[in-house]
Amino acid sequence: MLILFRSDASATDEQRVAALVQELGASAKPIPGLRRRAIAIVDNDGRIDSARFAALPGVEEIVSLTKPYRMVARDWRPDPTVIRLPNGLSIGGPELFVVAGPCSVESETQIFRTAEAVKRSGAVALRAGAFKPRTSPYAFQGLGAAGLDLLRQVRDATGLLIVTEAMDDLGIDAVAAIADIVQIGARNMQNFSLLKRAGRCGKPVLLKRGPSATVTEWLMSAEYLMAEGNPNVVLCERGIRGIDATARNVFDLNVIPAVKQLSHLPIMADPSHGTGRRAMVRPMARAAVAAGADGLLVEVHVQPDQALSDGAQSLYPEQFDLLMEEVRALAQVLGRTVGGGTPATA
Numbered sequence: 551m552l553i554l555f556r557s558d559a560s561a562t563d564e565q566r567v568a569a570l571v572q573e574l575g576a577s578a579k580p581i582p583g584l585r586r587r588a589i590a591i592v593d594n595d596g597r598i599d600s601a602r603f604a605a606l607p608g609v610e611e612i613v614s615l616t617k618p619y620r621m622v623a624r625d626w627r628p629d630p631t632v633i634r635l636p637n638g639l640s641i642g643g644p645e646l647f648v649v650a651g652p653c654s655v656e657s658e659t660q661i662f663r664t665a666e667a668v669k670r671s672g673a674v675a676l677r678a679g680a681f682k683p684r685t686s687p688y689a690f691q692g693l694g695a696a697g698l699d700l701l702r703q704v705r706d707a708t709g710l711l712i713v714t715e716a717m718d719d720l721g722i723d724a725v726a727a728i729a730d731i732v733q734i735g736a737r738n739m740q741n742f743s744l745l746k747r748a749g750r751c752g753k754p755v756l757l758k759r760g761p762s763a764t765v766t767e768w769l770m771s772a773e774y775l776m777a778e779g780n781p782n783v784v785l786c787e788r789g790i791r792g793i794d795a796t797a798r799n800v801f802d803l804n805v806i807p808a809v810k811q812l813s814h815l816p817i818m819a820d821p822s823h824g825t826g827r828r829a830m831v832r833p834m835a836r837a838a839v840a841a842g843a844d845g846l847l848v849e850v851h852v853q854p855d856q857a858l859s860d861g862a863q864s865l866y867p868e869q870f871d872l873l874m875e876e877v878r879a880l881a882q883v884l885g886r887t888v889g890g891g892t893p894a895t896a
């Protein structure tokens with residue numbers, strides 16, 4: 551970090567900065583200049599908060615030389631993180647990880663029928679929410695603990711891995727007890743107490759991007775998870791707020807190659823929330839795979855017209871089946887494979 555002084559800064563201003571650098575456990579190296587002087591902070595392990603200097607007299611500008619998300623940054627770990635999962639599956643390696651399922655667990659019949667359908671098409675994990683973050687308090691909020699219990703039964707019966715959302719500090723332990731991957735939803739991306747708990751939950755975490763979050767904010771949230779000791783973090787792009795109502799969100803595919811440069815963490819894509827419209831899901835899922843996503847999260851429902859949440863963006867099982875065929879073909883072109891291989895019936 552470089553702290554640049556105003557041209558009229560006094561020697562006392564510089565000494566004050568140097569003293570604070572030392573107090574924070576790093577070393578200050580003065581950089582002389584004819585008109586403007588600066589202090590470089592050396593031995594900075596990335597934990598020094600630049601805001602501590604911004605308010606000091608004589609300080610004009612602070613230039614960060616390293617990323618604020620130290621553990622998440624590729625500078626820190628050049629090799630990609632590969633998350634190892636049960637059933638020999640992984641995220642972040644050559645395999646594409648495809649997760650599918652309804653937005654919410656609604657009933658035993660609905661969840662079992664949907665799980666069996668997505669499994670037949672080649673999904674390796676079922677994603678469904680038992681606790682749902684809904685914009686309206688009057689909308690279906692999920693089955694809660696009963697929904698988790700149904701997910702446990704689905705896991706036992708089908709062998710599919712389970713991805714499901716933890717909405718708050720109170721519920722996360724119950725979710726982590728049955729989930730193979732704990733989802734942190736878009737609206738909770740900056741719920742820092744939840745992130746800290748998720749960092750200690752003992753399960754991989756799928757961190758969705760907040761609807762208005764910058765990439766830096768998103769990666770800082772991932773840093774919270776890693777700083778608590780959880781190395782198994784997968785990012786998930788799900789669209790950001792835009793100006794046009796043609797789609798529910800702007801599905802930001804730019805971030806896939808951008809995040810690959812900035813971070814070693816895997817990144818998946820959710821074209822269902824990214825578009826909000828069934829007809830747009832398959833094309834954008836293909837685009838996400840082509841852009842380098844490590845996996846897909848796709849909403850599928852056996853009866854989308856009767857879904858209690860997100861029916862308009864949920865694929866019919868036949869459409870998901872087609873998408874899986876397309877993903878397998880794309881994977882081949884891209885030199886990747888699809889986790890779980892080709893289902894016997896496909």
Ligand code: PEP
Nearest residue numbers: 653735736737758788823
């Ligand atoms: C969901 O995954 O169903 C969901 C609510 O997603 P998001 O947090 O991305 O809105």
Ligand code: MN
Nearest residue numbers: 653849859860
């Ligand atoms: Mn949903």
